[in-house]
Every structure is written in C-alpha cells, then in structure tokens.
Amino acid sequence: MRIAIAAALLCLAAPLAAQQHDMSHMKDEKSHAGMKMAQPAGWHLRTDDAKADSKAMMFHSMGKTLAFMTGPAGIAWNPANKARGSFMVSASFEQEKIPAHPEAYGLILNGSNLDKADQSYLYFLIRHDGKFLIKHRAGADTHDLVDWSSSPAIVKPDAKGNSKNVLAVDADKDKIRYLINGKQVAAFNRDRPRAADGLTGVRVNHNLEVHVDNFKVTRR
Numbered sequence: 001m002r003i004a005i006a007a008a009l010l011c012l013a014a015p016l017a018a019q020q021h022d023m024s025h026m027k028d029e030k031s032h033a034g035m036k037m038a039q040p041a042g043w044h045l046r047t048d049d050a051k052a053d054s055k056a057m058m059f060h061s062m063g064k065t066l067a068f069m070t071g072p073a074g075i076a077w078n079p080a081n082k083a084r085g086s087f088m089v090s091a092s093f094e095q096e097k098i099p100a101h102p103e104a105y106g107l108i109l110n111g112s113n114l115d116k117a118d119q120s121y122l123y124f125l126i127r128h129d130g131k132f133l134i135k136h137r138a139g140a141d142t143h144d145l146v147d148w149s150s151s152p153a154i155v156k157p158d159a160k161g162n163s164k165n166v167l168a169v170d171a172d173k174d175k176i177r178y179l180i181n182g183k184q185v186a187a188f189n190r191d192r193p194r195a196a197d198g199l200t201g202v203r204v205n206h207n208l209e210v211h212v213d214n215f216k217v218t219r220r
Helices: 001-034
Strands: 042-046 057-062 067-070 075-084 087-095 104-114 120-127 131-138 143-151 165-173 175-180 182-191 197-203 209-219
Touching: 042 057, 042 209, 057 087, 067 075, 067 197, 075 087, 075 104, 075 209, 087 104, 104 131, 104 165, 120 197, 143 182, 197 209
Parallel strands: none
Antiparallel strands: 042 075, 057 067, 067 209, 075 197, 087 165, 087 209, 104 120, 104 197, 120 131, 131 143, 165 175, 175 182
16 A cells, blocks of 8 residues: 555656746746847837837847837837948848738838937838838828838738848939839939938837848948
8 A cells, every 4th residue: 555655646746846847947948038038239219109118119139130029119220320321221021920900110211310309210111911111200290202002022921921021222322222122112312302321220010020130231
C-alpha cells in the first residue's frame, strides 16, 4: 500500500514540476519580449488626436525592426533622419493582419515642427485594398496631392492577411518621384506643389499592426 501511495504521489509531482518549468519558461519569454520591445532610441511619437492616450499607440523596436500596434493614428520620427538636396527615403512595410476597415501606413517627409501645433509634413501611404495616397498636413488641416488611387504595384494581403511593400520617395534637383516596390506611381516638380527637404519618418493609421524594416535616408 505504501509503495502504491508513493508511486501515485510521484505521478502527481511530475506534471506539477513540468507545469512549474513551463510557467518559468513563459515568464522568461515575457521578460525577453519586454527587453526586445523597447522604443527605439532617438525616435519621437505623436498621435493625431492630442487627447488620445499615447500608450494606445505602441511603438517598439524588435532588433532592427520598428514595430507598431496602433489604436489612434500618428507619426514617428527621429531628428537624425533629415533629408535635403538629392536623396531617397525608403522602407519596407509588412502588414501583419487585415484591419476591420481600410487603414493606411507609409512614409512622411518634408517635416517641420512635428512636435508643435504648426506641424507640417507630406505623407505617402498605402492600404490593403491596393490604393495609395499622397497628402500634406499643415497644423490641423490636410489637403490631397493625390487622392486615393488604385495601383497594381501594391502587393495585397495573402490568405493569412500578410503583405509586404517597399515605399520610396526619390528626390533630385528637379523632381520628386513616389515609388511602390520600385514602380513610379506619381511625380512632381521639385518646387510644386511642395518641396521635399525636412524631417522624414513613418505614419501608421488606426488599429493596425505594421512592421517597418530598412528605414533609411540615402543622400546623393
């Protein structure tokens, strides 16, 4: 009888020990995830709505990846990423899942006073339905340079809801060219309707999960 009881206790102890090990492993994973998800050094974040909780727009680094999980829409920038003269600003955007409504993400450029009431910047965005937009923000006002337009250059989500697109803005002394996956979708003279020099960064709209890789400003 004693042998049977001891055996039963050992059987009960084994899964309990395994569970404790699993819980310890999960705790370590959470700890590691926390370390990997620190906000990128030097980067700033601003939501469109000044009353919105900035914590509801999560912005972290995962290695060299900029990871966004948004509630409110907003922009992120690093003052070191300032473009002037002839340059190209580019990044690879991976949308992790399809949102409930068409929401956009992409690049900003020509930025100034991004942390002030008189903020100003251009933005070049795409969304999962295969459309792109080029727009200018001045303070609380915005106006379209190119309204929502379809483009076959945009890679739409696969069956799992994932898509990856590379956006770029190429500026030389005469032209500003907007490219999606290497294909030009719009172009303007350098001085019309907006110049290009200024801060660059990323914009992500409402309720999106987007990873950004290889964000860079190449000066020529």
